[in-house]
Amino acid sequence: MATLGAEGFLESEGWDQHELSEMKSLLQRAEQRMTELNPASKHMMKATNFCKLPKLNPEPIAQPYITSTDGIARADRTRLVDDKDRQITARRIENSVSMKEKINKEKSTAGPDWFDLPRIKLSSGLKSDLKILKLRNVLDPHRHYRSDYTRALAPKFSHIGQIIEGPTEYFSARLPNKDRKRTFVEEVLANERLTGRFKKKYNEIQVSKTSGKKAYCKFLKEKKSGGIRKS
Incomplete structure:
Protein backbone atom coordinates (compact mmCIF):
# COMPACT_ATOMS: atom_id res chain seq x y z
CA MET A 1 0.00 0.00 0.00
CA ALA A 2 1.24 3.51 -0.86
CA THR A 3 0.59 6.70 1.15
CA LEU A 4 1.26 10.38 0.34
CA GLY A 5 3.87 11.93 2.63
CA ALA A 6 4.07 15.45 4.08
CA GLU A 7 6.22 16.68 1.20
CA GLY A 8 3.97 15.18 -1.50
CA PHE A 9 6.09 12.07 -2.20
CA LEU A 10 4.79 8.55 -2.12
CA GLU A 11 5.89 6.28 0.65
CA SER A 12 5.87 2.56 -0.08
CA GLU A 13 4.65 -0.21 2.08
CA GLY A 14 5.56 -3.37 0.24
CA TRP A 15 5.76 -1.64 -3.18
CA ASP A 16 8.55 -2.16 -5.69
CA GLN A 17 10.96 0.72 -6.31
CA HIS A 18 10.43 0.49 -10.06
CA GLU A 19 6.68 0.89 -9.66
CA LEU A 20 7.16 3.84 -7.32
CA SER A 21 9.45 5.62 -9.74
CA GLU A 22 6.94 5.20 -12.57
CA MET A 23 4.13 6.52 -10.38
CA LYS A 24 6.21 9.57 -9.40
CA SER A 25 7.02 10.31 -13.01
CA LEU A 26 3.33 10.09 -13.93
CA LEU A 27 2.41 12.54 -11.17
CA GLN A 28 5.10 14.98 -12.25
CA ARG A 29 3.89 14.83 -15.87
CA ALA A 30 0.31 15.46 -14.79
CA GLU A 31 1.37 18.48 -12.72
CA GLN A 32 3.42 19.81 -15.65
CA ARG A 33 0.42 19.47 -17.99
CA MET A 34 -1.83 21.39 -15.58
CA THR A 35 0.61 24.27 -15.38
CA GLU A 36 0.96 24.36 -19.17
CA LEU A 37 -2.82 24.40 -19.71
CA ASN A 38 -3.46 27.08 -17.02
CA PRO A 39 -0.26 29.09 -16.41
CA ALA A 40 -2.15 31.81 -14.44
CA SER A 41 -2.86 29.39 -11.63
CA LYS A 42 0.83 29.25 -10.75
CA HIS A 43 1.14 33.05 -10.60
CA MET A 44 -2.07 33.23 -8.61
CA MET A 45 -0.70 30.83 -6.04
CA LYS A 46 2.44 32.96 -5.73
CA ALA A 47 0.40 36.18 -5.47
CA THR A 48 -1.73 34.80 -2.69
CA ASN A 49 1.36 34.03 -0.69
CA PHE A 50 2.64 37.66 -0.88
CA CYS A 51 -0.73 39.57 -0.75
CA LYS A 52 -0.83 41.09 2.73
CA LEU A 53 -2.81 44.01 4.15
CA PRO A 54 -0.74 47.12 4.90
CA LYS A 55 -0.39 48.20 8.48
CA LEU A 56 -2.39 51.28 9.42
CA ASN A 57 -0.38 54.11 10.91
CA PRO A 58 -2.90 56.88 11.70
CA GLU A 59 -1.74 60.36 12.63
CA PRO A 60 -2.75 61.94 15.97
CA ILE A 61 -6.53 62.49 16.00
CA ALA A 62 -7.73 66.04 16.74
CA GLN A 63 -9.70 66.46 19.93
CA PRO A 64 -13.31 67.68 19.55
CA TYR A 65 -14.19 71.30 20.25
CA ILE A 66 -17.27 70.38 22.27
CA THR A 67 -17.07 68.21 25.35
CA ILE A 93 -9.87 96.87 27.62
CA GLU A 94 -12.75 98.89 29.10
CA ASN A 95 -13.88 99.37 32.63
CA SER A 96 -17.08 97.45 33.40
CA VAL A 97 -18.37 100.19 35.72
CA SER A 98 -17.98 102.89 33.08
CA MET A 99 -19.64 100.65 30.51
CA LYS A 100 -22.70 100.21 32.75
CA GLU A 101 -22.89 103.97 33.36
CA LYS A 102 -22.65 104.59 29.63
CA ILE A 103 -25.48 102.14 28.89
CA ASN A 104 -27.70 103.67 31.57
CA LYS A 105 -26.96 107.14 30.26
CA GLU A 106 -27.81 106.12 26.71
CA LYS A 107 -31.07 104.56 27.83
CA SER A 108 -32.17 107.60 29.85
CA THR A 109 -32.85 109.65 26.69
CA ALA A 110 -33.83 108.93 23.10
CA GLY A 111 -30.67 110.56 21.76
CA PRO A 112 -29.89 113.80 19.93
CA ASP A 113 -31.75 112.66 16.80
CA TRP A 114 -34.98 112.73 18.83
CA PHE A 115 -34.23 115.95 20.74
CA ASP A 116 -33.10 114.00 23.83
CA LEU A 117 -36.61 112.99 24.80
CA PRO A 118 -36.54 111.59 28.34
CA ARG A 119 -37.75 108.15 29.34
CA ILE A 120 -41.31 108.56 30.53
CA LYS A 121 -42.41 107.45 33.98
CA LEU A 122 -46.08 106.45 34.02
CA SER A 123 -47.95 107.49 37.13
CA SER A 124 -51.48 106.34 38.02
CA GLY A 125 -53.03 109.63 36.86
CA LEU A 126 -51.11 109.60 33.60
CA LYS A 127 -52.14 106.00 32.92
CA SER A 128 -55.82 106.95 33.36
CA ASP A 129 -55.47 109.87 30.94
CA LEU A 130 -53.76 107.69 28.33
CA LYS A 131 -56.46 105.01 28.60
CA ARG A 136 -61.85 108.63 22.83
CA ASN A 137 -64.03 107.23 20.04
CA VAL A 138 -66.46 106.04 22.74
CA LEU A 139 -66.73 109.45 24.39
CA ASP A 140 -68.25 111.16 21.38
CA PRO A 141 -70.08 108.94 18.84
CA HIS A 142 -70.28 111.81 16.33
CA ARG A 143 -66.51 111.96 15.96
CA HIS A 144 -64.49 109.28 14.24
CA TYR A 145 -60.86 108.71 15.13
CA ARG A 146 -58.20 106.54 13.64
CA SER A 147 -58.04 103.07 15.21
CA ASP A 148 -55.16 102.49 17.60
CA TYR A 149 -54.14 98.84 18.01
CA THR A 150 -50.90 99.44 19.90
CA ARG A 151 -50.68 97.67 23.25
CA ALA A 152 -48.35 100.18 24.90
CA LEU A 153 -50.05 103.15 26.51
CA ALA A 154 -47.19 105.48 25.66
CA PRO A 155 -43.83 105.26 23.87
CA LYS A 156 -40.72 104.67 25.94
CA PHE A 157 -39.35 108.14 25.28
CA SER A 158 -41.89 110.97 25.29
CA HIS A 159 -42.67 114.28 26.94
CA ILE A 160 -45.92 115.83 28.17
CA GLY A 161 -46.61 119.53 27.67
CA GLN A 162 -49.38 122.12 27.52
CA ILE A 163 -50.60 123.86 24.40
CA ILE A 164 -50.73 127.63 24.88
CA GLU A 165 -53.22 129.63 22.86
CA GLY A 166 -51.82 132.07 20.38
CA PRO A 167 -52.56 135.80 20.54
CA THR A 168 -54.46 135.66 17.24
CA GLU A 169 -56.92 133.02 18.44
CA TYR A 170 -60.42 134.33 19.05
CA PHE A 171 -61.70 134.37 22.62
CA SER A 172 -64.92 132.49 21.85
CA ALA A 173 -62.91 129.49 20.59
CA ARG A 174 -61.16 129.17 23.92
CA LEU A 175 -62.47 127.13 26.82
CA PRO A 176 -63.41 129.22 29.86
CA ASN A 177 -61.24 128.80 32.92
CA LYS A 178 -64.13 127.53 35.06
CA ASP A 179 -64.73 124.68 32.58
CA ARG A 180 -61.10 123.71 32.36
CA LYS A 181 -59.94 120.70 34.34
CA ARG A 182 -56.51 119.46 35.29
CA THR A 183 -56.77 116.00 33.67
CA PHE A 184 -58.77 114.25 30.97
CA VAL A 185 -60.53 112.13 33.58
CA GLU A 186 -61.91 115.21 35.32
CA GLU A 187 -63.11 116.62 31.98
CA VAL A 188 -64.91 113.37 31.09
CA LEU A 189 -66.60 113.18 34.49
CA ALA A 190 -67.71 116.81 34.28
CA ASN A 191 -69.13 116.26 30.81
CA GLU A 192 -70.94 113.13 32.02
CA ARG A 193 -72.68 115.12 34.74
CA VAL A 207 -81.66 95.84 29.83
CA SER A 208 -80.38 93.82 26.88
CA LYS A 209 -78.37 91.53 29.18
CA THR A 210 -81.24 90.87 31.62
CA SER A 211 -83.83 90.37 28.87
CA GLY A 212 -85.95 87.26 29.56
CA LYS A 213 -84.84 86.89 33.16
CA LYS A 214 -86.93 87.19 36.32
CA ALA A 215 -85.64 90.65 37.16
CA TYR A 216 -86.49 91.88 33.66
CA LYS A 224 -96.76 98.94 33.39
CA SER A 225 -98.32 99.39 36.82
CA GLY A 226 -96.66 102.77 37.20
CA GLY A 227 -94.39 101.71 40.02
CA ILE A 228 -91.27 102.95 38.24
CA ARG A 229 -91.19 106.45 36.86
CA LYS A 230 -88.75 107.53 34.24
CA SER A 231 -86.43 110.16 35.59
Whole structure:
Protein backbone atom coordinates (compact mmCIF):
# COMPACT_ATOMS: atom_id res chain seq x y z
CA MET A 1 0.00 0.00 0.00
CA ALA A 2 1.24 3.51 -0.86
CA THR A 3 0.59 6.70 1.15
CA LEU A 4 1.26 10.38 0.34
CA GLY A 5 3.87 11.93 2.63
CA ALA A 6 4.07 15.45 4.08
CA GLU A 7 6.22 16.68 1.20
CA GLY A 8 3.97 15.18 -1.50
CA PHE A 9 6.09 12.07 -2.20
CA LEU A 10 4.79 8.55 -2.12
CA GLU A 11 5.89 6.28 0.65
CA SER A 12 5.87 2.56 -0.08
CA GLU A 13 4.65 -0.21 2.08
CA GLY A 14 5.56 -3.37 0.24
CA TRP A 15 5.76 -1.64 -3.18
CA ASP A 16 8.55 -2.16 -5.69
CA GLN A 17 10.96 0.72 -6.31
CA HIS A 18 10.43 0.49 -10.06
CA GLU A 19 6.68 0.89 -9.66
CA LEU A 20 7.16 3.84 -7.32
CA SER A 21 9.45 5.62 -9.74
CA GLU A 22 6.94 5.20 -12.57
CA MET A 23 4.13 6.52 -10.38
CA LYS A 24 6.21 9.57 -9.40
CA SER A 25 7.02 10.31 -13.01
CA LEU A 26 3.33 10.09 -13.93
CA LEU A 27 2.41 12.54 -11.17
CA GLN A 28 5.10 14.98 -12.25
CA ARG A 29 3.89 14.83 -15.87
CA ALA A 30 0.31 15.46 -14.79
CA GLU A 31 1.37 18.48 -12.72
CA GLN A 32 3.42 19.81 -15.65
CA ARG A 33 0.42 19.47 -17.99
CA MET A 34 -1.83 21.39 -15.58
CA THR A 35 0.61 24.27 -15.38
CA GLU A 36 0.96 24.36 -19.17
CA LEU A 37 -2.82 24.40 -19.71
CA ASN A 38 -3.46 27.08 -17.02
CA PRO A 39 -0.26 29.09 -16.41
CA ALA A 40 -2.15 31.81 -14.44
CA SER A 41 -2.86 29.39 -11.63
CA LYS A 42 0.83 29.25 -10.75
CA HIS A 43 1.14 33.05 -10.60
CA MET A 44 -2.07 33.23 -8.61
CA MET A 45 -0.70 30.83 -6.04
CA LYS A 46 2.44 32.96 -5.73
CA ALA A 47 0.40 36.18 -5.47
CA THR A 48 -1.73 34.80 -2.69
CA ASN A 49 1.36 34.03 -0.69
CA PHE A 50 2.64 37.66 -0.88
CA CYS A 51 -0.73 39.57 -0.75
CA LYS A 52 -0.83 41.09 2.73
CA LEU A 53 -2.81 44.01 4.15
CA PRO A 54 -0.74 47.12 4.90
CA LYS A 55 -0.39 48.20 8.48
CA LEU A 56 -2.39 51.28 9.42
CA ASN A 57 -0.38 54.11 10.91
CA PRO A 58 -2.90 56.88 11.70
CA GLU A 59 -1.74 60.36 12.63
CA PRO A 60 -2.75 61.94 15.97
CA ILE A 61 -6.53 62.49 16.00
CA ALA A 62 -7.73 66.04 16.74
CA GLN A 63 -9.70 66.46 19.93
CA PRO A 64 -13.31 67.68 19.55
CA TYR A 65 -14.19 71.30 20.25
CA ILE A 66 -17.27 70.38 22.27
CA THR A 67 -17.07 68.21 25.35
CA SER A 68 -19.83 66.89 27.56
CA THR A 69 -19.53 67.11 31.34
CA ASP A 70 -22.37 66.01 33.58
CA GLY A 71 -24.77 66.00 30.64
CA ILE A 72 -23.92 69.61 29.68
CA ALA A 73 -22.20 70.39 26.36
CA ARG A 74 -19.38 72.92 26.67
CA ALA A 75 -17.26 74.46 23.90
CA ASP A 76 -13.56 75.18 24.26
CA ARG A 77 -13.37 78.92 23.57
CA THR A 78 -9.60 78.92 23.22
CA ARG A 79 -9.83 76.68 20.15
CA LEU A 80 -12.67 78.48 18.38
CA VAL A 81 -10.34 81.21 17.10
CA ASP A 82 -7.05 80.51 15.39
CA ASP A 83 -3.90 81.64 17.22
CA LYS A 84 -2.81 83.77 14.26
CA ASP A 85 -6.14 85.59 14.12
CA ARG A 86 -6.04 86.13 17.88
CA GLN A 87 -2.63 87.79 17.64
CA ILE A 88 -3.73 90.08 14.78
CA THR A 89 -6.85 91.40 16.50
CA ALA A 90 -6.29 94.37 18.79
CA ARG A 91 -7.63 94.04 22.30
CA ARG A 92 -9.56 96.89 23.86
CA ILE A 93 -9.87 96.87 27.62
CA GLU A 94 -12.75 98.89 29.10
CA ASN A 95 -13.88 99.37 32.63
CA SER A 96 -17.08 97.45 33.40
CA VAL A 97 -18.37 100.19 35.72
CA SER A 98 -17.98 102.89 33.08
CA MET A 99 -19.64 100.65 30.51
CA LYS A 100 -22.70 100.21 32.75
CA GLU A 101 -22.89 103.97 33.36
CA LYS A 102 -22.65 104.59 29.63
CA ILE A 103 -25.48 102.14 28.89
CA ASN A 104 -27.70 103.67 31.57
CA LYS A 105 -26.96 107.14 30.26
CA GLU A 106 -27.81 106.12 26.71
CA LYS A 107 -31.07 104.56 27.83
CA SER A 108 -32.17 107.60 29.85
CA THR A 109 -32.85 109.65 26.69
CA ALA A 110 -33.83 108.93 23.10
CA GLY A 111 -30.67 110.56 21.76
CA PRO A 112 -29.89 113.80 19.93
CA ASP A 113 -31.75 112.66 16.80
CA TRP A 114 -34.98 112.73 18.83
CA PHE A 115 -34.23 115.95 20.74
CA ASP A 116 -33.10 114.00 23.83
CA LEU A 117 -36.61 112.99 24.80
CA PRO A 118 -36.54 111.59 28.34
CA ARG A 119 -37.75 108.15 29.34
CA ILE A 120 -41.31 108.56 30.53
CA LYS A 121 -42.41 107.45 33.98
CA LEU A 122 -46.08 106.45 34.02
CA SER A 123 -47.95 107.49 37.13
CA SER A 124 -51.48 106.34 38.02
CA GLY A 125 -53.03 109.63 36.86
CA LEU A 126 -51.11 109.60 33.60
CA LYS A 127 -52.14 106.00 32.92
CA SER A 128 -55.82 106.95 33.36
CA ASP A 129 -55.47 109.87 30.94
CA LEU A 130 -53.76 107.69 28.33
CA LYS A 131 -56.46 105.01 28.60
CA ILE A 132 -59.15 107.65 28.03
CA LEU A 133 -57.27 108.88 24.97
CA LYS A 134 -57.31 105.34 23.58
CA LEU A 135 -61.10 105.14 24.16
CA ARG A 136 -61.85 108.63 22.83
CA ASN A 137 -64.03 107.23 20.04
CA VAL A 138 -66.46 106.04 22.74
CA LEU A 139 -66.73 109.45 24.39
CA ASP A 140 -68.25 111.16 21.38
CA PRO A 141 -70.08 108.94 18.84
CA HIS A 142 -70.28 111.81 16.33
CA ARG A 143 -66.51 111.96 15.96
CA HIS A 144 -64.49 109.28 14.24
CA TYR A 145 -60.86 108.71 15.13
CA ARG A 146 -58.20 106.54 13.64
CA SER A 147 -58.04 103.07 15.21
CA ASP A 148 -55.16 102.49 17.60
CA TYR A 149 -54.14 98.84 18.01
CA THR A 150 -50.90 99.44 19.90
CA ARG A 151 -50.68 97.67 23.25
CA ALA A 152 -48.35 100.18 24.90
CA LEU A 153 -50.05 103.15 26.51
CA ALA A 154 -47.19 105.48 25.66
CA PRO A 155 -43.83 105.26 23.87
CA LYS A 156 -40.72 104.67 25.94
CA PHE A 157 -39.35 108.14 25.28
CA SER A 158 -41.89 110.97 25.29
CA HIS A 159 -42.67 114.28 26.94
CA ILE A 160 -45.92 115.83 28.17
CA GLY A 161 -46.61 119.53 27.67
CA GLN A 162 -49.38 122.12 27.52
CA ILE A 163 -50.60 123.86 24.40
CA ILE A 164 -50.73 127.63 24.88
CA GLU A 165 -53.22 129.63 22.86
CA GLY A 166 -51.82 132.07 20.38
CA PRO A 167 -52.56 135.80 20.54
CA THR A 168 -54.46 135.66 17.24
CA GLU A 169 -56.92 133.02 18.44
CA TYR A 170 -60.42 134.33 19.05
CA PHE A 171 -61.70 134.37 22.62
CA SER A 172 -64.92 132.49 21.85
CA ALA A 173 -62.91 129.49 20.59
CA ARG A 174 -61.16 129.17 23.92
CA LEU A 175 -62.47 127.13 26.82
CA PRO A 176 -63.41 129.22 29.86
CA ASN A 177 -61.24 128.80 32.92
CA LYS A 178 -64.13 127.53 35.06
CA ASP A 179 -64.73 124.68 32.58
CA ARG A 180 -61.10 123.71 32.36
CA LYS A 181 -59.94 120.70 34.34
CA ARG A 182 -56.51 119.46 35.29
CA THR A 183 -56.77 116.00 33.67
CA PHE A 184 -58.77 114.25 30.97
CA VAL A 185 -60.53 112.13 33.58
CA GLU A 186 -61.91 115.21 35.32
CA GLU A 187 -63.11 116.62 31.98
CA VAL A 188 -64.91 113.37 31.09
CA LEU A 189 -66.60 113.18 34.49
CA ALA A 190 -67.71 116.81 34.28
CA ASN A 191 -69.13 116.26 30.81
CA GLU A 192 -70.94 113.13 32.02
CA ARG A 193 -72.68 115.12 34.74
CA LEU A 194 -74.12 117.41 32.07
CA THR A 195 -75.10 114.88 29.39
CA GLY A 196 -75.64 111.61 31.29
CA ARG A 197 -74.79 109.70 28.14
CA PHE A 198 -72.74 106.97 29.83
CA LYS A 199 -75.45 106.29 32.40
CA LYS A 200 -78.05 105.98 29.66
CA LYS A 201 -75.82 103.68 27.64
CA TYR A 202 -75.14 101.54 30.71
CA ASN A 203 -78.87 101.11 31.38
CA GLU A 204 -79.46 100.05 27.76
CA ILE A 205 -76.76 97.40 28.03
CA GLN A 206 -78.14 96.10 31.31
CA VAL A 207 -81.66 95.84 29.83
CA SER A 208 -80.38 93.82 26.88
CA LYS A 209 -78.37 91.53 29.18
CA THR A 210 -81.24 90.87 31.62
CA SER A 211 -83.83 90.37 28.87
CA GLY A 212 -85.95 87.26 29.56
CA LYS A 213 -84.84 86.89 33.16
CA LYS A 214 -86.93 87.19 36.32
CA ALA A 215 -85.64 90.65 37.16
CA TYR A 216 -86.49 91.88 33.66
CA CYS A 217 -90.08 90.58 33.87
CA LYS A 218 -90.47 92.19 37.28
CA PHE A 219 -89.18 95.46 35.86
CA LEU A 220 -91.74 95.37 33.02
CA LYS A 221 -94.63 94.66 35.43
CA GLU A 222 -93.66 97.55 37.68
CA LYS A 223 -93.27 99.81 34.68
CA LYS A 224 -96.76 98.94 33.39
CA SER A 225 -98.32 99.39 36.82
CA GLY A 226 -96.66 102.77 37.20
CA GLY A 227 -94.39 101.71 40.02
CA ILE A 228 -91.27 102.95 38.24
CA ARG A 229 -91.19 106.45 36.86
CA LYS A 230 -88.75 107.53 34.24
CA SER A 231 -86.43 110.16 35.59
